[in-house]
Amino acid sequence: MNQTRVGSLIEAVINTVIGFVINFTANMFIFPLFGFNINLGQNLVMGLIYTAISVARSYTIRRWFNAYLHRLALKIEKELTK
Secondary structure, rough: OOOOOHHHHHHHHHHHHHHHHHHHHHHHHHHHHOOOOOOOOHHHHHHHHHHHHHHHHHHHHHHHHHHHHHHHHHHHHHHHHH
16 A cells, blocks of 8 residues: 555654654753753754754655655566466
8 A cells, every 4th residue: 555645744744843852852952062052942943843853854854764665565466367
């Protein structure tokens, strides 16, 4: 079964939003340990930039993987029907 483009996008966005919340919270604790002092606004902007990158990455990988599996399934089906 193929995943639709919209389904891929929804999956990528949900996965990334969960990651954003975890990362945003972690940054507030981890950055000061390394001498980086950021405020909430800076953390938010950095998080949004990385979130956009992550959604694009997740969507692209999901679409590639889905296309690869579809081609593989068709190839197997073709071999079985010989």
